[in-house]
Amino acid sequence: MSARRSAIHFTVNGERRAVQAPPMKRLLDVLREDLRLTGTKEGCGEGECGSCSVRMNGELVNSCLVPALQAEGAEIQTVEGLALDGRLHPLQQAFLERGGAQCGVCTPGMLMAAAQLLDHNAHPTLPEIREALAGNLCRCTGFIRIFESVVAAAAAKMDERASEAVLEQAHNAR
Amino acid sequence: MRGSAEAHELVAPGSLDAVLELLALEPGQWTPIAGGTELMVAFSAGRLNAPKLVSLWGIPDLRFIETTVESVAIGAGATFLDLRADTVLAAELPLLARASSWIGSIANQSRATIGGNLVNASPAADSSPALLAYDAEIELVSVRGRRRIAYREFHTGYKQNAMAADELMYAVHVPRRFARHRQYLRKVGTRRAMAVAKVALGATALLERGVVREMRLGAASLTPFPTRLYRTEAALVDQPVTRETVRAAREALLGEVRPIDDIRSTVEYRRRVAANLLEEFLLELRQERAQS
Numbered sequence: 001m002s003a004r005r006s007a008i009h010f011t012v013n014g015e016r017r018a019v020q021a022p023p024m025k026r027l028l029d030v031l032r033e034d035l036r037l038t039g040t041k042e043g044c045g046e047g048e049c050g051s052c053s054v055r056m057n058g059e060l061v062n063s064c065l066v067p068a069l070q071a072e073g074a075e076i077q078t079v080e081g082l083a084l085d086g087r088l089h090p091l092q093q094a095f096l097e098r099g100g101a102q103c104g105v106c107t108p109g110m111l112m113a114a115a116q117l118l119d120h121n122a123h124p125t126l127p128e129i130r131e132a133l134a135g136n137l138c139r140c141t142g143f144i145r146i147f148e149s150v151v152a153a154a155a156a157k158m159d160e161r162a163s164e165a166v167l168e169q170a171h172n173a174r
Numbered sequence: 175m176r177g178s179a180e181a182h183e184l185v186a187p188g189s190l191d192a193v194l195e196l197l198a199l200e201p202g203q204w205t206p207i208a209g210g211t212e213l214m215v216a217f218s219a220g221r222l223n224a225p226k227l228v229s230l231w232g233i234p235d236l237r238f239i240e241t242t243v244e245s246v247a248i249g250a251g252a253t254f255l256d257l258r259a260d261t262v263l264a265a266e267l268p269l270l271a272r273a274s275s276w277i278g279s280i281a282n283q284s285r286a287t288i289g290g291n292l293v294n295a296s297p298a299a300d301s302s303p304a305l306l307a308y309d310a311e312i313e314l315v316s317v318r319g320r321r322r323i324a325y326r327e328f329h330t331g332y333k334q335n336a337m338a339a340d341e342l343m344y345a346v347h348v349p350r351r352f353a354r355h356r357q358y359l360r361k362v363g364t365r366r367a368m369a370v371a372k373v374a375l376g377a378t379a380l381l382e383r384g385v386v387r388e389m390r391l392g393a394a395s396l397t398p399f400p401t402r403l404y405r406t407e408a409a410l411v412d413q414p415v416t417r418e419t420v421r422a423a424r425e426a427l428l429g430e431v432r433p434i435d436d437i438r439s440t441v442e443y444r445r446r447v448a449a450n451l452l453e454e455f456l457l458e459l460r461q462e463r464a465q466s
Contacts, residue, residue, distance in 0.1 A: 066214070136279070
């Protein structure tokens with residue numbers, strides 16, 4: 001059998017990384033074991049629960065269903081890449097303030113799925129939020145607070161943009 | 175995780191030609207893997223019977239949606255998010271766009287491909303009823319060349335299809351001639367998201383003065399593989415949509431479907447619901463006629 005390892009190169013949270021891994025090793029395991037990025041969780045291991053959601057080349061994927069070789073050359077973002085310079089992402093802040101996280105196992109996947117939604121749809125409706133998070137299961141059944149957190153984060157991002165726009169106007173007026 | 179990554183070889187030749195050469199060199203030895211939403215589940219569970227895998231992911235020649243005057247050509251490597259984003263599909267072939275939105279979650283739709291859905295050939299495949307109702311064609315490719323077959327003849331048995339060992343699915347061609355057809359698609363599952371169909375029915379019908387001229391019915395989870403319901407169609411073609419026709423069509427359907435009892439549903443439930451779905455569509459046709 002081919003126990004061969006391949007050199008696999010990709011970018012994770014903006015950093016270029018290389019690992020030696022069997023090509024069929026799951027991206028989930030490469031992230032957790034080889035790169036020690038343990039924010040990404042394993043729930044079901046079969047694409048049903050969304051706990052292992054990461055973004056690969058701008059798409060939301062279940063990292064338990066991605067063989068490492070298919071991540072060659074990819075841009076990957078994990079939950080560790082959401083906060084910028086120690087400042088929480090608006091979604092993380094909202095989950096924190098609104099009780100959107102309980103046991104925490106589904107939370108990284110929820111955050112990644114919600115981030116993917118807000119990047120494509122800054123003002124999602126509740127049905128749109130429910131659809132975007134339909135593949136992410138919370139067994140603490142905290143869905144309502146999770147949905148509320150996403151709504152709050154969208155509003156916060158709006159405020160951020162609004163205040164940036166005001167600052168820019170002020171700057172231009174000088 | 176029960177599967178062992180060391181037990182499987184995986185190569186990514188990167189181009190369609192290189193994949194086809196590999197399949198021709200050792201026919202039947204290589205298992206193509208695209209988005210992995212089926213095979214990686216089997217792998218994790220330790221039941222992936224595929225020692226040698228060849229990756230189709232990221233091969234541009236397989237990931238496209240192209241529109242011509244007659245048809246929409248969907249590359250086998252197009253993902254269901256690609257299908258959902260296509261404006262021609264949304265406008266003219268809405269059943270396929272809707273079926274695409276049923277495939278698992280966003281994280282599954284970003285990886286699952288139409289080719290994978292069809293080659294995997296689950297009796298419950300979400301894209302099948304729509305493709306049967308639209309009379310789609312499958313284009314296969316190998317180093318020997320290309321050929322097309324009607325999708326209704328693609329599945330030949332449970333998890334079996336008409337592909338030769340060295341062939342790969344290249345594209346699905348969906349004709350653009352259903353704008354005047356009445357269209358129907360409904361899936362019955364345990365919950366709205368992330369559910370495998372207990373029963374699904376897709377249909378296109380062309381009526382002239384209240385008489386059925388064309389009828390195509392595509393069924394999932396009612397037979398060992400996705401299939402047209404030819405006898406039920408025959409009970410409807412050239413008939414006005416009357417109560418008697420509806421009754422005859424229900425009878426034909428119940429005589430034709432062969433559902434099974436499994437973890438998701440029962441024979442009896444599937445038979446009844448399938449007949450009810452058909453009736454729902456036929457009653458829609460009647461109502462429209464009454465209104466027009």
